[in-house]
Amino acid sequence: MRTIIDRLVTTTLERLRRDGLFPADTPLHFNVERPRDKTHGDFATNAAMVLAKAARIPPRLLAEKIVAALPADQADVEKCEVAGPGFINFFLSPASLRTIITEIQQLGNRFGHSQIGTGQRVQVEFVSANPTGPMHLGHGRGAVTGDVIARLLQATGFQVEREYYINDAGNQTLQLGRSVLVRYHSLFGEDIPLPDGCYPGEYVREIARALQKQDGDRWLSTPWTDTPPEAVVTFAIDQCLGWIRDDLALLNITFDTWFSERSLHQQGGIRHAIAKLEEQDLVYEGVLEAPKGKQPEEWEARPQRLFRSSSFGDEVDRPLQKSDGSYTYFAADIAYHLHKAERGFDALVNIWGADHGGYIKRVQAALMALTGKKGLLDVRLVQMVNLFRGGQPVRMSKRSGTFVTLREVVEEAGSDAVRFWFLLRSAGASLDFDLELAMAKTNDNPIFYVQYAHARVHSVWRRLQEKGLAVEAGEASNPQLARLTEPAEYDLMRLMSRFPEVVEQAALEKEPHKVPYYLLELAAAFHTYYNGHKILDEDADLRTARLALIRAAALVIANGLTLLGVHAPEQM
RNA sequence: GCGUCCGUAGCUCAAUAGGAUAGAGCAACGGCCUUCUAAGCCGUAGGCUACAGGUUCGAUUCCUGUCGGGCGCGCCA
Numbered sequence: 001m002r003t004i005i006d007r008l009v010t011t012t013l014e015r016l017r018r019d020g021l022f023p024a025d026t027p028l029h030f031n032v033e034r035p036r037d038k039t040h041g042d043f044a045t046n047a048a049m050v051l052a053k054a055a056r057i058p059p060r061l062l063a064e065k066i067v068a069a070l071p072a073d074q075a076d077v078e079k080c081e082v083a084g085p086g087f088i089n090f091f092l093s094p095a096s097l098r099t100i101i102t103e104i105q106q107l108g109n110r111f112g113h114s115q116i117g118t119g120q121r122v123q124v125e126f127v128s129a130n131p132t133g134p135m136h137l138g139h140g141r142g143a144v145t146g147d148v149i150a151r152l153l154q155a156t157g158f159q160v161e162r163e164y165y166i167n168d169a170g171n172q173t174l175q176l177g178r179s180v181l182v183r184y185h186s187l188f189g190e191d192i193p194l195p196d197g198c199y200p201g202e203y204v205r206e207i208a209r210a211l212q213k214q215d216g217d218r219w220l221s222t223p224w225t226d227t228p229p230e231a232v233v234t235f236a237i238d239q240c241l242g243w244i245r246d247d248l249a250l251l252n253i254t255f256d257t258w259f260s261e262r263s264l265h266q267q268g269g270i271r272h273a274i275a276k277l278e279e280q281d282l283v284y285e286g287v288l289e290a291p292k293g294k295q296p297e298e299w300e301a302r303p304q305r306l307f308r309s310s311s312f313g314d315e316v317d318r319p320l321q322k323s324d325g326s327y328t329y330f331a332a333d334i335a336y337h338l339h340k341a342e343r344g345f346d347a348l349v350n351i352w353g354a355d356h357g358g359y360i361k362r363v364q365a366a367l368m369a370l371t372g373k374k375g376l377l378d379v380r381l382v383q384m385v386n387l388f389r390g391g392q393p394v395r396m397s398k399r400s401g402t403f404v405t406l407r408e409v410v411e412e413a414g415s416d417a418v419r420f421w422f423l424l425r426s427a428g429a430s431l432d433f434d435l436e437l438a439m440a441k442t443n444d445n446p447i448f449y450v451q452y453a454h455a456r457v458h459s460v461w462r463r464l465q466e467k468g469l470a471v472e473a474g475e476a477s478n479p480q481l482a483r484l485t486e487p488a489e490y491d492l493m494r495l496m497s498r499f500p501e502v503v504e505q506a507a508l509e510k511e512p513h514k515v516p517y518y519l520l521e522l523a524a525a526f527h528t529y530y531n532g533h534k535i536l537d538e539d540a541d542l543r544t545a546r547l548a549l550i551r552a553a554a555l556v557i558a559n560g561l562t563l564l565g566v567h568a569p570e571q572m
Numbered sequence: 573g574c575g576u577c578c579g580u581a582g583c584u585c586a587a588u589a590g591g592a593u594a595g596a597g598c599a600a601c602g603g604c605c606u607u608c609u610a611a612g613c614c615g616u617a618g619g620c621u622a623c624a625g626g627u628u629c630g631a632u633u634c635c636u637g638u639c640g641g642g643c644g645c646g647c648c649a
Contacts, residue, residue, distance in 0.1 A: 034588065036595085046591065049629060059629065084592040085629060130649065170649050197648095288646050291574070304646070315575065315645090322647035329649050357576050358644040381577070383642080425585070428577060430642070432584075441611055444598055452611055463608050498588090505588065517586060520596075531604090531613040572611070 001100075001497055004076055005043045005090055006032045012069050013047060021065065022054040034498060041080070041089035042097075042494060048086040059086030097490055098481045100497040104552040105475055112503045112559045117158030123340060124150045126351035127248065128165040131240040132176040133201055135247050137385040137433065138353055140406040144422040144565070145382050145512060146351040147253045151563050152507035152515075153349075161345070162255045165336060168237050169261040170329060175199065177228030180236045183208035185224050188217065192224065201403070207239045243407075250410045251419065252565050264335055270327050273335035274320060276370055282308045288316065307334070312365035333359070334366040341371045348377045349510060351427075357381050380510055382427045388434040413438045416566045420447040423564055426513045446520055450557060451569055453523035457554035458570035460535050464547070467536070476548035483545045488529040492549060495522050496556050503563065512564070519560045526553050 013028045030047035048063035055062050063082040070080065076096040083089050104111045126146025129139045146162075154160045167173070179198040183205045186192055194200055211219070211232065222229060241258075248254070264270065277283050286306045290299035305321040307330075320331040340348055348367075352359075360379045367377050387394040387404055394404060410418050417438040424446060425431045441448055484493075499518065506514040535550060537543045558568040 031589085031591085033591080035592075036587075037592070040592070044591085049591085052629075087592065132649095167649065172649055291645060299646085302646075306646095319646060324647075326647085328647065332649095354577070354643050356644080356649095361575085381643090383577075429585080430578085445611090446597075448611060449597090452609080456609065456612085460608050467608095501588080509589080513586085514588080517596085524596085527612055528614085530608080531610090534607065536608050572609080 002032055002043065002501065008070065009045050009047055012066055016066065016069055022051060026051065026054040035089065040083060042092040043090040044087045046087060048088060052086065063088050097493045098484060100493050101481055101548050101552045104496065104555055108555065109559055111555065112499045113155045114500060114504055115157040116504060117153060117156045120346040121159045121344065122153050122347045122349060123161045123163055123345045124349045125163045125165055129244060130167045130172060131237045131244060132172050133199060133240060134203055135244055135406040137387055137406055137409060140251065140418065141385050141422045141431065142351050142353060142382045143248060143251060143253050144419050145427050148423060148512040148564055149349060149510050151565065152503060152512060155563060156504055156507040161257060163257040163259055164255045166241065166258055166260045169265050169332065173233055173237055174228060176236050177233035178224060179204045180207045180211060181219065181222065181224040181228050181232055184211055184219055187212050188220055207236050210239060211235055247407050250407065251415050261332055264332060264339065269335040269339055270331050273338045274331065277307060280369065282369055283320065286317065307366065309362045309365040312368045314361045314365045318362045330362060333363055337363055337367050337377065338370050341367060341376060350377065350379045352379055352381055354381045354383045378510065380427055383430040386430065386432045388432055390436040391434065409435065417447055419564060420516060420566050423512050423516050426511060450519045450523045452572055453526045454554050454557045454568045455570060455572040456530060457550045460550065464536060476544045480541045480545045481548065483542045484549060486533060488532060489549060491525050492529055492553055495525050496552060499556050515560055515563055519557060522553065522557060
């Protein structure tokens with residue numbers, strides 16, 4: 001629909017340009033947008049305001065000229081008028097508005113999908129929680145956000161690959177192995193206080209018990225003070241990954257690729273990446289200065305191997321190797337992202353926790369240096385989640401053991417509620433999740449509001465069948481649809497026709513929260529309509545038309561919820 | 573100190589790539605069920621968009637600065 005207006009304006013402007021209203025080299029850039037206020041029509045363009053300077057006449061006057069030059073025989077446009085500082089507002093004809101119902105009928109669950117991303121491969125990397133323990137709420141939010149961004153990109157035609165990066169090579173995995181070994185020894189009667197840096201959670205004992213079950217006393221001869229054996233470390237990681245997989249499955253989230261950092265080391269990926277940087281003379285031995293604000297006493301200058309990230313937009317150069325010669329996490333990250341780039345993706349999307357925000361510039365710098373492409377990697381930060389119950393904050397602390405896991409919350413509130421709530425804020429804003437509210441069956445719980453709208457439509461449908469009228473309620477004909485003339489009916493049609501635009505925008509901007517907000521709007525419009533109008537009217541044609549309208553609405557709601565990974569129940 | 577995200581109604585948050593008179597929900601107040609699910613609807617009230625400048629036809633949105641908050645800041649991941 002939007003493209004119709006767009007083309008209309010473009011052709012008109014081109015003609016005016018040929019007629020000499022503006023110089024022949026004037027670029028015809030303008031917007032066609034949905035006005036916020038519906039008294040401003042269905043679409044508006046700012047063309048006259050943008051081009052007024054080139055035409056050397058006031059915006060409103062230019063707008064008049066454009067309107068006068070529009071072709072008169074437009075079936076879709078009922079009227080257009082000049083308003084405000086020079087907007088041209090287009091009002092669609094009723095017949096044009098009604099076509100959305102037929103379109104939705106025909107497209108079914110494909111309505112809202114588009115092809116704008118066709119031919120482009122995008123990788124979305126998300127969650128990537130360290131496999132050293134259970135997932136918490138923040139991981140869950142990142143998981144849902146990444147999952148829905150992936151779904152949105154798929155719906156808009158992108159070829160999407162979902163990837164989980166497993167940090168199975170770092171120091172913290174050794175700590176996990178050591179923690180398990182300590183607990184394992186405890187199982188055989190040794191009383192060992194938990195050493196510094198070890199993981200205190202009960203789950204560590206669980207891993208130890210599983211290890212005992214599998215290997216018996218095989219590791220008893222290994223002192224817990226030693227570097228933990230690789231088999232123990234791997235065992236522990238696999239246990240944790242199993243839990244993570246289970247937790248994600250509860251949220252209906254799966255991945256195409258589980259990428260192991262360890263495999264990157266084994267394949268020499270890090271040496272490969274550093275060598276590529278060295279080829280460009282971007283690596284050097286140097287000493288970093290103490291950051292401003294840091295006390296000099298706390299700072300000991302050390303020579304390190306550094307990457308010239310400051311040449312690519314980072315504040316300072318960053319270390320690739322520790323003083324003991326081993327690689328930093330950053331070095332592995334460079335290698336990983338180079339590996340991604342070498343796999344030929346057209347775009348990379350990372351979902352990170354907000355505490356990793358400081359790493360965006362350096363990774364982008366490395367990618368720019370290695371690929372020469374500037375905007376290859378887009379990192380979306382997800383802010384933290386605060387857990388509440390009935391308005392009271394749930395205190396969480398790893399040490400005190402009052403740590404609430406993602407699993408506990410999903411099991412209590414359900415996947416639908418958790419997903420919807422996580423998506424109800426823009427990712428950049430921190431989020432309060434109230435267990436009581438998320439499960440409440442009241443109208444202050446948005447998910448019930450939306451699902452209820454969907455269920456209501458199906459309720460009407462069931463009622464229809466009880467009355468034995470189902471047969472006549474197939475697809476509505478155009479003359480029947482023409483019976484839809486109520487303002488509330490046009491409101492619904494307008495809203496529904498916006499759905500593909502919402503999906504497209506949410507996908508391109510990677511802002512999933514726009515979808516639930518849209519669905520709330522659509523549900524509200526439906527509830528208003530439902531309350532004020534009888535669907536199962538005595539008049540068969542009107543009844544058929546209204547049924548077609550609300551079934552279309554239900555379909556759009558269902559499509560939207562599907563994009564969010566949330567169920568659309570037919571009965572509540 | 574530097575970087576980064578944020579600051580919008582009493583509360584929680586939106587605001588379509590810079591658009592017109594900044595919108596919802598909750599809380600408050602007043603209405604609507606002999607009718608398809610009242611888990612709903614309608615109405616009233618609530619604002620110097622933290623503050624000060626700048627860019628332009630036009631700023632909640634972009635730039636600079638100030639204030640206030642979250643996160644981060646050489647070998648942890």
